[in-house]
Amino acid sequence: MTGASAPKETDAEQVETANTAFYEALERGDFDAVSGLWLEDGEYHEDAEISCVHPGWPVLTGRGEVLRSYALIMANTEYIQFFLTDVHIGVAGDTALVTCTENILSGGPAPEAGEELGPLVGQLVVATNVFRRTSEGWKLWSHHASPVLAESDDSESDETPS
Structure with a gap:
């Protein structure tokens, strides 16, 4: 086939690529790559700061706070691997929403x-x-x-059905 070009990626495929790049950069501990994947504050709208909530952390707003949190996490995590499941992508105009389950395996120093x-x-x-x-x-x-809280065996009712 001469002159044929590869089919253009759909918006959802482009978002999936960006989402995957985010987790892969975290796995490599590549702070520059993680930084490059975030909007600049005010890039979309002058009042639109980026935000981040890590499990158990307060809301972080602004590029400085968010990127500092990733630097801190990377400095204190020797190994991390993400296995993403239940990935759902929705695109509406210039905004996309990705929901997923992060199955994380990590180890410290x-x-x-x-x-x-x-x-x-x-x-x-x-x-x-x-x-x-x-x-x-x-x-x-x-x-x-x-975090997803694990169900315990104690959650089952001890009552006998009537």
Whole structure:
């Protein structure tokens, strides 16, 4: 086939690519890549600061606070891997919403110098990522992540059905 071009990615595919790039940059600990995936404050609208909620953290607003939080997380996380499931993408004009479950495997620094990686911990988190279309592609406007509480066996009722 000569002269044929590859089909153009749909908006949803472009958003999925941007969302995947965000998690891959976190896994690599690539602060510059993470920074480049976020909107500049006021880029979409003069009053539109970026925002982020990490599990158990207060709301962070503004590029400085949000990026500082990622620098802190990366500095204190030796290993992290995300397995995304239940990914749903919706696009409305220049705004996109991604919801997903982050199945996270992470480990901190070794307990003592010279030892191997600290213990690995698994965590289940649901996340909402809001993207805006820019001249440079889709950029994160907001990230909100919340832990999924595991159900315990105690949650079942002890009552006998009548």
